Amino acid sequence: MVDKKLSGAGLRGQSAGETKLCTVGKSGSGLTYCGYDVSDLADNATFEEVAYLLFNGELPSQAQLAAYKTELTAQRDLPDALKAVLKLIPADAHPMDVMRTGCSFLGNLEPEVDFTQQNKAANRLLAAFPAIMCYWYRYSHDGVDIDCTTDEDSLGGHFLKLLHGKTPSEMHRKVMDVSLILYAEHEFNASTFTARVCASTLSDMYSCVTGAIGTLRGPLHGGANEAAMDMIQKFSSPADAKVQMALMLARKEKIMGFGHAIYSESDPRNVIIKTWSEKLAHEQGDTSLYDISVACEEFMWDTKKLFCNADFFHASAYYFMGIPTKLFTPIFVCSRLTGWAAHVMEQRSNNRIIRPSADYVGSEPRKVVPISQR
Numbered sequence: 206m207v208d209k210k211l212s213g214a215g216l217r218g219q220s221a222g223e224t225k226l227c228t229v230g231k232s233g234s235g236l237t238y239c240g241y242d243v244s245d246l247a248d249n250a251t252f253e254e255v256a257y258l259l260f261n262g263e264l265p266s267q268a269q270l271a272a273y274k275t276e277l278t279a280q281r282d283l284p285d286a287l288k289a290v291l292k293l294i295p296a297d298a299h300p301m302d303v304m305r306t307g308c309s310f311l312g313n314l315e316p317e318v319d320f321t322q323q324n325k326a327a328n329r330l331l332a333a334f335p336a337i338m339c340y341w342y343r344y345s346h347d348g349v350d351i352d353c354t355t356d357e358d359s360l361g362g363h364f365l366k367l368l369h370g371k372t373p374s375e376m377h378r379k380v381m382d383v384s385l386i387l388y389a390e391h392e393f394n395a396s397t398f399t400a401r402v403c404a405s406t407l408s409d410m411y412s413c414v415t416g417a418i419g420t421l422r423g424p425l426h427g428g429a430n431e432a433a434m435d436m437i438q439k440f441s442s443p444a445d446a447k448v449q450m451a452l453m454l455a456r457k458e459k460i461m462g463f464g465h466a467i468y469s470e471s472d473p474r475n476v477i478i479k480t481w482s483e484k485l486a487h488e489q490g491d492t493s494l495y496d497i498s499v500a501c502e503e504f505m506w507d508t509k510k511l512f513c514n515a516d517f518f519h520a521s522a523y524y525f526m527g528i529p530t531k532l533f534t535p536i537f538v539c540s541r542l543t544g545w546a547a548h549v550m551e552q553r554s555n556n557r558i559i560r561p562s563a564d565y566v567g568s569e570p571r572k573v574v575p576i577s578q579r
């Protein structure tokens with residue numbers, strides 16, 4: 206086997222197509238959606254505006270946003286047949302498997318019959334994902350058959366109310382909204398590339414998204430926010446974090462929530478969610494988990510020059526809002542659905558089946574020896 210880095214393993218550094226949707230790490234850092242800096246969007250737009258931007262290429266006017274939100278709000282409830290399926294999934298199932306099944310099953314009930322329905326299918330999934338996650342969670346964990354509609358205006362607020370059964374604070378609504386914006390789109394990351402490969406065969410939207418969910422599930426990708434949470438909860442103090450992490454590195458373990466395939470200097474989403482994590486820590490009057498997280502960040506930079514990616518401070522931020530760890534990656538799904546669907550639409554608009562080649566490193570040509578002689 207040749208050296209992974211020299212051989213271009215993981216297609217690193219190779220262009221696999223064009224996109225108008227996003228730039229990532231152009232100068233070591235930096236993230237833009239359709240030309241807008243992500244920090245500008247996080248400060249001055251809502252997640253629904255970002256979803257509209259990714260699907261339409263432009264930010265909405267006031268009237269367009271109002272119409273879009275009305276459309277989304279009307280589609281939040283789930284069909285009874287889907288609720289019945291979600292009720293069958295046990296409490297110890299992984300919620301990403303629930304999301305995958307929920308997406309796939311909805312595709313059976315409301316198929317995307319042809320590509321003129323692509324926006325309809327994408328918006329339906331966007332509106333329904335919080336309920337798919339929370340309906341299953343509340344039924345399997347609390348035995349409650351929740352109402353899948355709420356009076357919350359934003360998707361983030363809607364999710365929090367479904368989960369906690371009470372009206373979220375203004376600050377929690379804002380943090381959810383920012384989080385959904387930060388996770389919305391990221392060029393040809395592994396899950397989006399999965400969706401584009403699937404789209405390139407002219408498959409349907411639900412298949413593209415179902416495949417992408419499976420790819421996001423892994424701890425080297427979206428699953429890192431859960432893995433980071435599991436790790437920081439094991440540390441008793443900032444000093445302990447540094448000792449434990451040194452031991453992990455000595456054992457050649459990966460530290461989840463650090464490093465990135467594209468950014469070389471920093472992940473611009475980190476500073477934004479870190480700021481909110483700190484505010485949430487102060488709001489709830491216990492900064493110990495935030496302090497431990499900061500110690501992890503300092504240690505990884507000092508010892509390995511590795512920086513936090515988007516996932517690391519999302520862990521503590523979600524924790525401070527009372528979100529169970531196992532739902533962290535499904536929230537990523539609720540957001541990244543917008544990027545996936547936008548890429549599916551872009552792929553379809555100028556399609557050629559994605560089919561790279563492989564360098565063959567197997568046996569020389571040989572003949573089949575009859576089974577009795579092997």
Ligand SMILES: CC(=O)SCCNC(=O)CCNC(=O)[C@H](O)C(C)(C)COP(=O)(O)OP(=O)(O)OC[C@H]1O[C@@H](n2cnc3c(N)ncnc32)[C@H](O)[C@@H]1OP(=O)(O)O
Pocket residue numbers: 424425426427429458459460461462463464465466467511514515516
């Ligand atoms: C939203 C997202 O999906 S962001 C990514 C979320 N994933 C994680 O946080 C998982 C932890 N991080 C990682 O596994 C990696 O950094 C990835 C998967 C994100 C990127 O992988 P790659 O592009 O292959 O990493 P890269 O080639 O830059 O690694 C360089 C070196 O740093 C090491 N390294 C990279 N990240 C880490 C880490 N988190 N912990 C310890 N070592 C690391 C690699 O093992 C490699 O070491 P080596 O030269 O001795 O082999």
Ligand SMILES: O=C([O-])CC(=O)C(=O)O
Pocket residue numbers: 388390391393394395426466467514515
């Ligand atoms: O781009 C990547 O490889 C991973 C990532 O940060 C994301 O998908 O948000």
